[in-house]
Amino acid sequence: MELELRHLRALCAIADAGSLGRAAAELGTSQQAVSTQLHRIELHFGEPLFERNTTGVRPTRYGAEVVASARDVLARAEAVGRRPPQDAPPRALRLAATNSRSCPAWSDASATSYPSWY
Numbered sequence: 804m805e806l807e808l809r810h811l812r813a814l815c816a817i818a819d820a821g822s823l824g825r826a827a828a829e830l831g832t833s834q835q836a837v838s839t840q841l842h843r844i845e846l847h848f849g850e851p852l853f854e855r856n857t858t859g860v861r862p863t864r865y866g867a868e869v870v871a872s873a874r875d876v877l878a879r880a881e882a883v884g885r886r887p888p889q890d891a892p893p894r895a896l897r898l899a900a901t902n903s904r905s906c907p908a909w910s911d912a913s914a915t916s917y918p919s920w921y
Contacts, residue, residue, distance in 0.1 A: 804847050808880055811873035813840050814852065818870045822859035 813830060817837065820826040827837040845852050852866030862870055 804843060806844070806847065808877065810840065810844055811877055813837060814844065814866075814870050814873050815877065817841060817853060817860060818862050818866075820859075821861065825859075 813826070816826040816829050817823060820829055823837045823841070824834045827834040830837065841853065848865075848869065850865060851863055852869055853860040853862055
């Protein structure tokens, strides 16, 4: 199994929620699916990442390290997605509207607020 961003998101959700059920609700899936996914992730790492008890789960020492690394990877992945390409031309904004009495006022307001568009 190769780790994917969805696996890292699941680990962070489990750590934040403190229970598989709450993590499942946050992720929009079933508790059984989260439990199965966690089991596969733990098999990948070769040891338990969470201690289970009657009140929920909490990261083991190793699990806390993995979750911290997962948060870092997710933050970096998100930053990559936000960064525009270096040589990309400005993106054009195109708007369409049906003919109505508000169109001229809307057009005038946007021309005043954003003169570089015109």
